[in-house]
Amino acid sequence: MDTFAQLLVGGLLTGLVFALVAVGLTLVYGVMDVVNFAHGEFLMLSMYAALGLALIGIGPLLGLPLVAIALFLFGIVVYRVFIRRLLAGPSEATVFGTFGLLVLLQGAAQATLTSDFQSVPNPPLQGTIHLGPIALSQATLVEGIGALVLTASLFAFVEYTETGRAMRALAEDRVAATLMGIDVQRVNGLAFGIGAACVGAAGSLLMLSYPVYPTAGAPFALTAFVVVALGGFGSIQGALVGALLVGLLEVFGGFYLAPELKMVPVYVAYLAVVLLRPQGLLGRR
Amino acid sequence: MSSLLEVRGLAKRFGSVRALDGVDLDVAEGSLTGLIGPNGAGKSTAFACIAGAEKPSAGSVRFRGREIAGTAYHRVAALGIGRTYQLVQTFADMTVLEAVTTGALLRRARLRDAIAHAQEILAFVGLAEKRYRLGRALTVADKKRLEVARALATEPTLLLLDEVMAGLTPAECGAAVELLRRILARGVTVLMVEHVMEVLMPIAEHVVVIAAGKTIFSGTAAGAVRDAGVIEAYLGSPLEHGEIAGHAP
Amino acid sequence: MTARPHLYALGAIVVLGLLAAFGVRDAVVLDLVFTLLLYAVLGQSWNWISGYAGNISFGHAIFFGCGAYASALCVTHGLTPWLAIPAGALAAAALALVTGFPTLGLRGHYFSIATIAVAALVETFARTTPWLGKANGFELPIASGWAALQFPQKGPYVVLALALFAAVQLATIALERSRLGYYLRALRANHAAAASVGIDERRCKLIAFAWSATMASAAGVLYAQYTLFIDPPSTLALAISIDIALIGVVGGIGTLWGPAAGALVYVVLAKAVALRFGGAGKGYDLVIYGAIICLIAALRPYGIVGTIVDAIRRRRGSIAVGPGAAAETPA
Numbered sequence A: 001m002d003t004f005a006q007l008l009v010g011g012l013l014t015g016l017v018f019a020l021v022a023v024g025l026t027l028v029y030g031v032m033d034v035v036n037f038a039h040g041e042f043l044m045l046s047m048y049a050a051l052g053l054a055l056i057g058i059g060p061l062l063g064l065p066l067v068a069i070a071l072f073l074f075g076i077v078v079y080r081v082f083i084r085r086l087l088a089g090p091s092e093a094t095v096f097g098t099f100g101l102l103v104l105l106q107g108a109a110q111a112t113l114t115s116d117f118q119s120v121p122n123p124p125l126q127g128t129i130h131l132g133p134i135a136l137s138q139a140t141l142v143e144g145i146g147a148l149v150l151t152a153s154l155f156a157f158v159e160y161t162e163t164g165r166a167m168r169a170l171a172e173d174r175v176a177a178t179l180m181g182i183d184v185q186r187v188n189g190l191a192f193g194i195g196a197a198c199v200g201a202a203g204s205l206l207m208l209s210y211p212v213y214p215t216a217g218a219p220f221a222l223t224a225f226v227v228v229a230l231g232g233f234g235s236i237q238g239a240l241v242g243a244l245l246v247g248l249l250e251v252f253g254g255f256y257l258a259p260e261l262k263m264v265p266v267y268v269a270y271l272a273v274v275l276l277r278p279q280g281l282l283g284r285r
Numbered sequence B: 001m002s003s004l005l006e007v008r009g010l011a012k013r014f015g016s017v018r019a020l021d022g023v024d025l026d027v028a029e030g031s032l033t034g035l036i037g038p039n040g041a042g043k044s045t046a047f048a049c050i051a052g053a054e055k056p057s058a059g060s061v062r063f064r065g066r067e068i069a070g071t072a073y074h075r076v077a078a079l080g081i082g083r084t085y086q087l088v089q090t091f092a093d094m095t096v097l098e099a100v101t102t103g104a105l106l107r108r109a110r111l112r113d114a115i116a117h118a119q120e121i122l123a124f125v126g127l128a129e130k131r132y133r134l135g136r137a138l139t140v141a142d143k144k145r146l147e148v149a150r151a152l153a154t155e156p157t158l159l160l161l162d163e164v165m166a167g168l169t170p171a172e173c174g175a176a177v178e179l180l181r182r183i184l185a186r187g188v189t190v191l192m193v194e195h196v197m198e199v200l201m202p203i204a205e206h207v208v209v210i211a212a213g214k215t216i217f218s219g220t221a222a223g224a225v226r227d228a229g230v231i232e233a234y235l236g237s238p239l240e241h242g243e244i245a246g247h248a249p
Numbered sequence C: 001m002t003a004r005p006h007l008y009a010l011g012a013i014v015v016l017g018l019l020a021a022f023g024v025r026d027a028v029v030l031d032l033v034f035t036l037l038l039y040a041v042l043g044q045s046w047n048w049i050s051g052y053a054g055n056i057s058f059g060h061a062i063f064f065g066c067g068a069y070a071s072a073l074c075v076t077h078g079l080t081p082w083l084a085i086p087a088g089a090l091a092a093a094a095l096a097l098v099t100g101f102p103t104l105g106l107r108g109h110y111f112s113i114a115t116i117a118v119a120a121l122v123e124t125f126a127r128t129t130p131w132l133g134k135a136n137g138f139e140l141p142i143a144s145g146w147a148a149l150q151f152p153q154k155g156p157y158v159v160l161a162l163a164l165f166a167a168v169q170l171a172t173i174a175l176e177r178s179r180l181g182y183y184l185r186a187l188r189a190n191h192a193a194a195a196s197v198g199i200d201e202r203r204c205k206l207i208a209f210a211w212s213a214t215m216a217s218a219a220g221v222l223y224a225q226y227t228l229f230i231d232p233p234s235t236l237a238l239a240i241s242i243d244i245a246l247i248g249v250v251g252g253i254g255t256l257w258g259p260a261a262g263a264l265v266y267v268v269l270a271k272a273v274a275l276r277f278g279g280a281g282k283g284y285d286l287v288i289y290g291a292i293i294c295l296i297a298a299l300r301p302y303g304i305v306g307t308i309v310d311a312i313r314r315r316r317g318s319i320a321v322g323p324g325a326a327a328e329t330p331a
Helices: A002-032 A039-055 A060-088 A091-113 A138-160 A162-172 A174-179 A184-206 A217-231 A236-256 A263-276 B043-051 B073-079 B096-104 B111-125 B140-153 B170-185 B221-226 B228-235 B241-245 C004-023 C027-052 C061-076 C081-103 C108-128 C155-176 C179-189 C191-196 C201-227 C238-251 C258-277 C284-299 C303-319
Strands: A128-131 A134-137 B003-014 B017-028 B032-036 B058-063 B081-083 B158-162 B189-193 B206-211 B214-219
Touching (some): A002 A039, A002 A134, A002 A138, A002 A162, A002 A184, A002 A217, A002 A236, A039 A091, A039 A184, A039 A217, A060 A091, A060 C284, A128 A138, A134 A138, A138 A184, A174 A184, A217 A236, A217 C108, A236 A263, A263 C108, B003 B043, B017 B032, B017 B043, B017 B058, B032 B043, B043 B073, B043 B158, B073 C191, B081 B140, B096 B140, B111 B140, B140 B158, B140 B170, B206 B221, B206 B228, B214 B228, C004 C155, C027 C155, C027 C179, C027 C201, C027 C238, C061 C081, C179 C201, C191 C201, C238 C258, C238 C303
Parallel strands (some): B081 B158, B158 B189
Antiparallel strands (some): A128 A134
16 A cells, blocks of 8 residues: 555656656647657756756756756747748658757767766755655655646746737637737747747756756657647646656556566557547547 | 438537537439528538538438448548538649549549549549649639549549639639539539529529528528528528628628 | 659669679678668658658667567577568568557657657567567577578678669559559648548558568568677667668658668768768767758758659649640650
8 A cells, every 4th residue: 555655656746747848848739730859859958958057056946947048049049940941841841850850969969968877966855755654755846846837837828928828829720810910930939939948947857866868858758749649739738637647657567567668558558549539638639 | 202311410519619500401312402501600510520521419411321420531432422622622742633533543443444534534524634733733713623523533422512613703603503514414413512592593403501500491592592581590681682692792 | 654764763773783793892882782772672661651651750660670580580490581571571560550550540740759659669678578689689690592591792682682672662663653652642632632532541551551661671681681680779779760761851752762862872971970980879970860851851851852853843844834735644
């Protein structure tokens, strides 16, 4: 029973970490119909950025806003010079184009930062909190809370701000939104920047408990794709629900199967959901 | 006379919006039936549900006595229902001949036979000379003709035409009506959505009027323009027959 | 429209290849020719699902791996490597079915994500399963002759690769002139309109994907017999999938000669990178490949051959505007 409770809490917290990575992805997809296959490499970049700040004395938590702003600007530039052109081409081009970006960024990291695993020196929050029989690492707890705050603020932004409304209008019906006078390129660029900023926040928080290396983002991104498909492409609440589910699947899978097979139930769930309910658990068609 | 197509209580909901809420219609074999209604009445949705592009939420669609509601889109085509789209959906990067050949391949496994059949259909609709043009390089009238040809090439028993006259010049409309008569003469049954009743009056034996997702009239075209319910649905208040028949302002 | 120029071109390549196989003694040159042909086959395999059918695969290495592992398993269990050709093809087609059945009726990204996921699973499976050699892979025992599909010189390998390349190109020429080829083009152009003329998207794309997987598996068998050593990084890893996608994208998705052109560019590029930066693994190769994929996607999404075909079509198109001026060449 205690094991079960520990796994349950562990799974939910892992799920929140996944949500942290997935919300930016789902926002971008919702607004411009692009699955950014380089999403994990954006995460890797922000983890290195957080590491760099930590090395000059600015810890991951303090550095979070800086990394988020940097990634926001990076996202806007990538949209302006690259993604915008992909959108003008055939639909396959957005798929292999963002994949090319993945390859490019991974290679650049390998070439300049070596393939070594690197962690923040003397990271904060290394203690453990005990809740009855359940042991929780402080870092994971902070990451989980960060995920909730981030998801909630993104949701509020999309629901209640003028820009957010424009994004929803674009997601709803591009043609109608253009006719209403929405500047598609500006809103797309903003959405891509905000998606990247979310990844920036996620990368900073992840540096509390994970090492960074050139392919560090890939497993998180793959999980994020599954999370977003489970929750429904474009749905922010869906990403949260999907992430919790994937977290539970992975933690229980890793415990009851073998640790190296922990992703099997996650991928099987992906194929099953896509087969039976392609719009995702909370998505609209 | 038996109905080729029998639709009863057809309903379609998108979230909380009821796009269709009880459409009944019959199409007699060999006839040309018109489906009309004001903008937003649900004509195109009804078409999509009959053709299998959308799954109806409730109701039945019987084609040649067989229930087809909810059947996959491509299967409905194989059963013998062809269609065109209100907003043309051409295969942009294919030539006219290739696009029609694609339709012909439904009933012919050999490419050679399909191309021969496509050539015949193109001659029939009057596009033979443009067969090596790309779909995207055609005029609107020719694109609509191409869609009719592509659908005809699948040898449908029932052809669903969605506003094939919209956006055409009067001369092009005349040519389209003439083509319709020849399609009927081939033995193909036609159900067509048309916004402009004027076009339908002389050719449709039977007219079904839907408004707000419901069938409100079923009978002759002449009867429809005299029907108080139809007039009200179209304009909210009784008006002259000429205005119902004319183009929407 | 007619297939004849393509057949002549293929014939010329076969003659040149045979001349190289029997006339050239330089092992380095023969190795280059073999690699080129093998990559052209892999590129064309990718092109069937990602070019003609329009569903981008990021995990194509696993189908190549199916053939390579089938070969290794057959040989190490005392069976003829010829058996690996059908066995690898069956395994590859089964994987294609698992990946494609849930996803090939949906928007493209569902499929692309599934290819990454299934490839990750297959690689993990191979790395952890004892009968698949775990991370160490297999060394194939040395033999010689056509029965063992092993040869002391490189010439016969070039002949085999040439035969496989020719078969794959002929199959693709046939695809372009078949019902399946027309249906795939129609689906790529407009999937709703395609359904309205009776095209079953999932069925058509699954058939294309199964053939694609089969071709890659055949290349895998030949590769294992050639190098006599296979392990996960050389056959299953993401890096191999990236190479295959690069070849397909550079040459031009959905074109007959795109993969061959892409393979040529890739082989030259890989050599140049190795000379300049001293082999793969330091990331410079990935930077260059990634940049090329990005540039093609943003500027010339139909690749080298696609751009050429488009230019020709444009010239012809401007002539064909006058009535009846188009070349009277029925397919």
